[in-house]
Amino acid sequence: MASSAPGAGSGGTRRGDTRPAVVVDPEPFPAPRIAPGVIRDCQVLEGPARPPARWRAFGGRSQESVRWLRCLVSAETGRAYCFTRTLRECIFGVVRHGVTLEKDAGAGGVYRLCPSQPVAIKCVSKQKIEEGRGRLRENPIDELAALQMVGAGGGHQHVQRLLECLEDDEAIYAVSPFYQGGELFAVIEARGGGLPEARARTFFSQILSGLAFMHDRRLCHRDMSLENILVDGQDGVIIDMGMCLRVPLPPALPPSHPDDPETPRVLLRKQGQCGKITYMDPVVLEDKDFDGFAVDMWACGVILFILLAGVPPLELPALTDPRYRMIQAGKLGELMDVWEMRISREAKHLLESLLKAVPEERAKMEEVIRHPWLTG
Structure with a gap:
């Protein structure tokens, strides 16, 4: 069952995706072959x-x-x-x-x-x-x-x-x-800090490539984290699909036109809090209807921040966290300056594009994979 939604997420003026939204239940999975x-x-x-x-x-x-x-x-x-x-x-x-x-x-x-x-x-x-x-x-x-x-x-x-x-x-x-390199999180922990920017770019590009493959199949992961990325040689591999959901196409629209500019955004009906709190979209923490793909992109922003800085940008996405208050106020750049993060201007811009508290303003997958930090 679908219903109309005037907006999504944590409020705020939408400067990004201004299409109307429909709220739907996740599509059931077929029975697996066992x-x-x-x-x-x-x-x-x-x-x-x-x-x-x-x-x-x-x-x-x-x-x-x-x-x-x-x-x-x-x-x-x-x-x-x-x-x-x-x-x-x-x-x-x-x-x-x-x-x-x-x-x-x-x-x-x-x-x-x-x-x-x-x-x-x-x-x-x-x-x-x-x-x-x-x-x-x-x-x-x-x-x-x-x-x-x-x-x-x-x-x-x-x-x-x-x-x-x-x-x-x-x-x-x-x-x-069996992916023999263990969790990517453990790689960061063992270093005691972030990765060189070139190495972080390689891992992040791989993560995005795998996640885009999932999104193309209308699957949102909902538990993206460095703990759920395993290292296999020089490659990162996304694992743990236990919270994955199928995102339906907008109701009553031809399947061949999901990216039409007039196509409504699809929000999934609230499912309760899930995932690791450090990587959790503010909307999920608040248990509101949510954009499954945007939830994954927020987590990707946290992943990239940790890859570069060695520490997360926040403890939890709530106003009780002073760092989250800075992010919500659009001051992530100031936070990075205070922490003296020595990263390129393009990397900072990408982080600011991903860590937007309002999902409609957050960078989408197709924008991220074309970002100069990844393509330059």
């Missing part, structure tokens, strides 16, 4: 696949051993993954590190480790899903559907890939590549 799986012990070969050449010349044999390991196996395809260690706990279960297995040629039902193909397996308890239904903001079933929507057609280099989704009677298992 294949049957089983947890069982498998025989796994460890050691070199073939003996070194110098051994073979003298009739040497490979130094292999066979171990029984606890594994997740697809009942349909036979693909298998062995569990190695626990990475972290999550609301509905646990994330475990694993290694892909392949059937060993000529060894019957024995598998061989593929150390070059590590995975992260999110093990989600079905009981906890039921216990949290209607009570928690995060929805692990919708998260799987969002990952499959993003991954359709090959996915995107800077958005988490879902390799496989399996289930048994107890749990659902979401298998993704």
Whole structure:
């Protein structure tokens, strides 16, 4: 159901997007595709696949051993993954590190480790899903559907890939590549300050590229943060779609014309507070109807600020925070001067464009990706 809205967000004179707005409910996600799986012990070969050449010349044999390991196996395809260690706990279960297995040629039902193909397996308890239904903001079933929507057609280099989704009677298992560099937040913490501007630009461009890919598919993330960006080599990868929503097209408008200048803006009906408070859009903190894409852009502004300064621009987006009061008053530039942030004029301008308290005034994705700081 849709209704008209005279404006959005925290008030103020709109100098940006002045189109009328319609308020709608998020579009439901389709049911994700989940294949049957089983947890069982498998025989796994460890050691070199073939003996070194110098051994073979003298009739040497490979130094292999066979171990029984606890594994997740697809009942349909036979693909298998062995569990190695626990990475972290999550609301509905646990994330475990694993290694892909392949059937060993000529060894019957024995598998061989593929150390070059590590995975992260999110093990989600079905009981906890039921216990949290209607009570928690995060929805692990919708998260799987969002990952499959993003991954359709090959996915995107800077958005988490879902390799496989399996289930048994107890749990659902979401298998993704293991991104070995950890959280981007930890990279900043380890430095004890912001990144060089060129390195921050690289990461931010990657984050925007992945997020734009999601927005093009009418998906807003709602929990963008440095903690939800993992580092894979030199790349940043967006993860954790548990609060993702589908943004409908404006009602009764042709799907082929979503960017028509007369097309109303779409606001999502208020969903309660969600996301991390430091990155939260003021509108979400106030629990008002919101522009899902603008919510992500505010969080991107906070991400960029931390990438450059090493600290967030505010603690929470409320008038009780003196730094937020400066941002709301349009004095972010003064705040950056007080902190003696040694960044380029273009970087300051981009931050000021993103960290606008009024969503209608905030820079949109298409404006940000064309900004001189990113293109120059």
